[in-house]
Amino acid sequence: MSEKNVIPKNETVLSVSDLVVRFEGGGRQSKKKIVRAVDGVSFEIVRGEILALVGESGCGKSTIAMAVMRLLKPTSGQIISGGVNLATIHGRALQRARQRIQMIFQDPFGSLDPRQTVMEAVSEPLLIHKVGDSAGERKEMVFEALRMAQLNPPERLSENFPHELSGGQRQRVAIASAMILSPELVVADEPVSMLDVSARAGILRLMMDLRDRLGVSYLFITHDLATAWVVADRIAVVYLGRIVETGPSEVLVKNPAHPYTQALLNASQDGDATISAAAMVLKGEAPSAAAVPTGCRFHPRCPKYVELGKPESCRSEDPRLRVIKKGEITRRDHSAACHFTDEVK
Numbered sequence: 001m002s003e004k005n006v007i008p009k010n011e012t013v014l015s016v017s018d019l020v021v022r023f024e025g026g027g028r029q030s031k032k033k034i035v036r037a038v039d040g041v042s043f044e045i046v047r048g049e050i051l052a053l054v055g056e057s058g059c060g061k062s063t064i065a066m067a068v069m070r071l072l073k074p075t076s077g078q079i080i081s082g083g084v085n086l087a088t089i090h091g092r093a094l095q096r097a098r099q100r101i102q103m104i105f106q107d108p109f110g111s112l113d114p115r116q117t118v119m120e121a122v123s124e125p126l127l128i129h130k131v132g133d134s135a136g137e138r139k140e141m142v143f144e145a146l147r148m149a150q151l152n153p154p155e156r157l158s159e160n161f162p163h164e165l166s167g168g169q170r171q172r173v174a175i176a177s178a179m180i181l182s183p184e185l186v187v188a189d190e191p192v193s194m195l196d197v198s199a200r201a202g203i204l205r206l207m208m209d210l211r212d213r214l215g216v217s218y219l220f221i222t223h224d225l226a227t228a229w230v231v232a233d234r235i236a237v238v239y240l241g242r243i244v245e246t247g248p249s250e251v252l253v254k255n256p257a258h259p260y261t262q263a264l265l266n267a268s269q270d271g272d273a274t275i276s277a278a279a280m281v282l283k284g285e286a287p288s289a290a291a292v293p294t295g296c297r298f299h300p301r302c303p304k305y306v307e308l309g310k311p312e313s314c315r316s317e318d319p320r321l322r323v324i325k326k327g328e329i330t331r332r333d334h335s336a337a338c339h340f341t342d343e344v345k
């Protein structure tokens with residue numbers, strides 16, 4: 001794990017365009033429902049950048065993560081990283097690409113094998129990717145990774161089993177094992193949502209610190225807009241498989257343009273920063289990716305739609321993401337997918 005001299009280079013580490021992931025849902029053969037889990041998503045991440053995907057449960061966040069990790073094969077779209085399209089490669093090319101992109105999962109209890117020591121867990125990526133010339137060298141690399149994840153003293157901690165560690169320590173082990181191959185990008189799927197509140201801030205700080213020191217980029221997934229704001233440079237708000245608003249974190253949180261983002265924000269300012277609270281603020285049925293509404297997919301729950309007297313365009317025309325305020329560079333544009341964005345400023 002080498003400390004790179006971090007100079008922001010604007011070098012794109014991940015570029016996703018028009019990503020679509022569909023699942024065949026339950027039901028009899030003749031009535032099989034198509035679940036449109038990810039329905040045309042595009043974004044990019046540059047070196048050292050943290051992009052947060054925010055949205056309520058079921059909106060497709062984990063499916064995007066799984067596609068980027070190529071733990072599932074997307075229905076269509078491109079996932080470009082390191083000059084290859086991850087959506088279509090396989091075999092050794094995919095294996096090589098996987099060395100550059102690592103994942104941290106939500107559940108620090110489920111993601112570690114209870115029979116493996118910390119040493120075994122963290123050295124596993126080295127063995128899989130044949131890194132390190134000897135057992136001794138690999139051991140040193142594990143110690144260094146544990147130190148980097150602030151698991152001290154590493155010599156003692158490396159002998160522990162998962163059940164001997166706290167939730168926060170386990171997530172640090174997961175981070176050490178994700179970082180040991182010096183990845184360019186780490187996909188973190190709700191990395192703190194199962195931890196005690198007391199452990200959360202430390203894990204977030206560690207992840208941000210590693211970004212500063214190593215120049216690693218994150219695709220940071222959360223259902224919590226407040227967490228996204230703390231951690232991310234840019235935020236993309238996801239609703240039913242689509243990005244409905246995106247922009248620099250401070251712009252999006254201070255001046256949300258999409259009625260869905262506004263509702264999320266109101267919910268978090270009510271004292272409860274979770275999106276499940278927003279679901280109560282937002283009237284109407286919980287969305288289903290198996291029955292995406294016509295026109296604007298948010299219209300059945302949109303307060304603005306009602307306020308405006310239920311305009312026909314909301315029911316018939318699917319709003320595309322469009323720039324509402326130019327950023328200093330294209331990537332930092334503030335964009336929203338609402339026909340009436342100007343009015344909802």
Ligand SMILES: Nc1ncnc2c1ncn2[C@@H]1O[C@H](COP(=O)(O)OP(=O)(O)O)[C@@H](O)[C@H]1O
Nearest residue numbers: 023035037056057058059060061062063064289
């Ligand atoms: N393997 C699968 N088969 C069928 N439907 C799935 C599968 N995985 C996810 N889904 C559905 O896709 C949608 C998005 O799920 P997911 O990506 O897990 O959302 P999130 O992570 O935002 O909670 C949901 O409607 C979910 O039920």
Ligand code: SF4
Nearest residue numbers: 296299302314338339
């Ligand atoms: S397009 Fe209409 S329904 Fe959709 S977010 Fe805008 S106002 Fe609401």
Ligand SMILES: [Mg+2]
Nearest residue numbers: 061062063189
């Ligand atoms: Mg998920």
